[in-house]
Amino acid sequence: MTLKIDITEGPAPYEQVRAQISEQARSGALPVGYRLPTVRGLAEQLGVAAGTVAKAYRALETDGVIETRGRNGTFVAAAGSAADREAAAAAQAYAERARRLGLAEPDALAAVRDALRAAYGD
Structure with missing residues (x-):
C-alpha cells in the first residue's frame, strides 16, 4: 500500500487517506482481505496525527470499504x-x-x- 499525503495543498489529510485507500481497494491494488496498518502505524508512516488516520478509517468503514475486526485488525472489505x-x-x-x-x-x-x-x- 502506497499513500502520499500533501499537508500543504489539496483536501484535508484524512480525506486524502480515505480517498487513496478507497481508490486502491476499488482498483484491486488492495485486494479484499488485505490487512491495513494499525491507526498508529499508518499515522507514523505518513507523518500525521493518529486522529487523522482514525477519522479516515471510520469514514472508510462507514462506506463499506474496510472492516474492523477488533484486535485482529482492519481489513479491506468486499467494497464494490x-x-x-x-x-x-x-x-x-x-x-x-x-x-x-x-x-x-x-x-x-x-x-x-x-x-x-x-x-x-x-
Whole structure:
C-alpha cells in the first residue's frame, strides 16, 4: 500500500487517506482481505496525527470499504458491492424525496448533477 499525503495543498489529510485507500481497494491494488496498518502505524508512516488516520478509517468503514475486526485488525472489505448497494439506496431515497417535493425529473437530475460537481470539485 502506497499513500502520499500533501499537508500543504489539496483536501484535508484524512480525506486524502480515505480517498487513496478507497481508490486502491476499488482498483484491486488492495485486494479484499488485505490487512491495513494499525491507526498508529499508518499515522507514523505518513507523518500525521493518529486522529487523522482514525477519522479516515471510520469514514472508510462507514462506506463499506474496510472492516474492523477488533484486535485482529482492519481489513479491506468486499467494497464494490457494499458501496454499490449504499449508493443505490441513497439514490432511491433521493428519488422518493424529490417526487414527494413535487420536483420534475429534469429538476431532480439537475440537483444531483450540481451536488456531484460540488463533491468532485468540477
